[in-house]
Amino acid sequence: MLELHDLTKTYKTGDTALGGVSFTVPKGQIVGLIGPSGAGKSTLIRCINRLVEPTAGRISLGGHDLTGLGLRELRAQRRRIGMIFQEYALVERLSVMENVLSGRLGYVGFWTSFARRFPPADIQRAYRLLDRVGLIEHADKRADALSGGQRQRVGIARALAQEPDLLLVDEPTASLDPKTSRQIMRLLVEICTESGLPAIVNIHDVPLAQQFMQRIIGLRAGRVVFDGTPAQLTESALTEIYGSEDWTAMRKDHEDDQEAEADALRRLSALPA
């Protein structure tokens, strides 16, 4: 379980990005973080893994306090947090398998990784994870030979190779087409549910969050202004989060995407076999 208590971040410039954020994420729950640009979503994610130093407040993961740790302890605790990025952050010239194994770098020593001699248990785990994300046949391909959706699957497998206690996911579908985005979101939800992992997903796409997240937290100007189920995210709740920003346009785009996909399927099924 992840617990945030009164998390506050004021940057040196004087910008208050988080103004006292408190919530808990139980095991296996996947939370979508939404809000307008500048609401503090990235700052929140970065404070949790301490890439950004919180000004005040407390973060605890599985009962261990993550705030106030020294560098060595922080490194050990960071292993427990798997990160998944918008641009995948893969090493392009390495194989899919090597990219997944790089998730173990926090555990094996430098020389072991340098010589690429990972323990057999790590290699077996990596194969299992590649199988789980549907990439087992691509294990030996170079990362740069994969499609965007496949790369994000590698990113997911690499984060899981860390055996994390928490997943932090930053805009996982921002570079993907709508259909692939839905496949990736579905995979993330399934994995968190089956392995009991809590996750926070920073997501710009409100309809996608509504479709897949169990719980949505809306930030506005560094404060939580919504915390509820997708069904509770009504138009007035969205107006509270986004103010005058045109979130209705996002919903319209989503409907257009789904209609285009259904239309393509109808055309395909009408073709002679």
Ligand SMILES: Nc1ncnc2c1ncn2[C@@H]1O[C@H](COP(=O)(O)OP(=O)(O)OP(=O)(O)O)[C@@H](O)[C@H]1O
């Ligand atoms: N390194 C920084 N130095 C100073 N101010 C910053 C820094 N990073 C973010 N901010 C400010 O903190 C506030 C929150 O920014 P943040 O990037 O966390 O928002 P966000 O919700 O992730 O936005 P977006 O959706 O556009 O990525 C903004 O006012 C921003 O200008």
